[in-house]
Amino acid sequence: MSIKIAPSILSADFADMGGAVRELEACGADAVHCDVMDGVFVPNLTFGMPMIKAVKKHTRLPLDVHLMIVSPERYIDAFIDAGADYLTFHTAATDKTEEILKKIKERKVIAGIAVNPDVPLSAVEKYIEKADMLLIMSVYAGFGGQKFIAESLQKVESAIRLRERLNPELIIEIDGGINLENIREVESFGVDIAVAGNCVFSAPDKKERIRLLQGKRKSEKNKG
Ligand code: DX5
Ligand code: ZN
Numbered sequence: 001m002s003i004k005i006a007p008s009i010l011s012a013d014f015a016d017m018g019g020a021v022r023e024l025e026a027c028g029a030d031a032v033h034c035d036v037m038d039g040v041f042v043p044n045l046t047f048g049m050p051m052i053k054a055v056k057k058h059t060r061l062p063l064d065v066h067l068m069i070v071s072p073e074r075y076i077d078a079f080i081d082a083g084a085d086y087l088t089f090h091t092a093a094t095d096k097t098e099e100i101l102k103k104i105k106e107r108k109v110i111a112g113i114a115v116n117p118d119v120p121l122s123a124v125e126k127y128i129e130k131a132d133m134l135l136i137m138s139v140y141a142g143f144g145g146q147k148f149i150a151e152s153l154q155k156v157e158s159a160i161r162l163r164e165r166l167n168p169e170l171i172i173e174i175d176g177g178i179n180l181e182n183i184r185e186v187e188s189f190g191v192d193i194a195v196a197g198n199c200v201f202s203a204p205d206k207k208e209r210i211r212l213l214q215g216k217r218k219s220e221k222n223k224g
Pocket of ligand 1 (some may be wrong): 176
């Protein structure tokens, strides 16, 4: 099984999101990563529930919603109602992590917790058993097109050990600066999903780029 690729629509044309997600599906993407930013938790603003609801109509791919907002507990139901299939929030943005995880899981959505590069895994270890997914940021959340922080690989390695010890079912996702130079190393550690914004959207041939990131041979390109 190859690593799953979730292109981030942060790098897409905001005036044609329907077209962008249809193209991603046609190009073999595994999920659509949706970056929700509030201008407070991160110094950038993107979109909210209406965008999730709008893109949902254009694709059957799972929507992997990454909340970079303060007090995400305010909007959990709203993002699930809008169509999130994976819903991830930053534990540093709330003091209600346990309640949020419980709520997301009750609604049968994949519940993820995210850590920025300056948040040690020790800060989230107590939630690992209750989460479905751990999102490791390999850049500081806020903008697409940043450089991959090499130290993130050590965190990935520690996360894999944490998974073995506490929750073998845990999905590990990496987000930020993923490209063809670092994806195989990331994959070799055992990461399940890699987000890729700039690397996919800057490609002259997105289908080929996604296939290369997935590490699939040409004959494998249409298999799951
Ligand atoms: C950054 C976002 C990322 C970003 C990834 O805050 O969470 O998902 O879009 O973009 P690239 O792959 O360009 O670093
Ligand atoms: Zn993201």
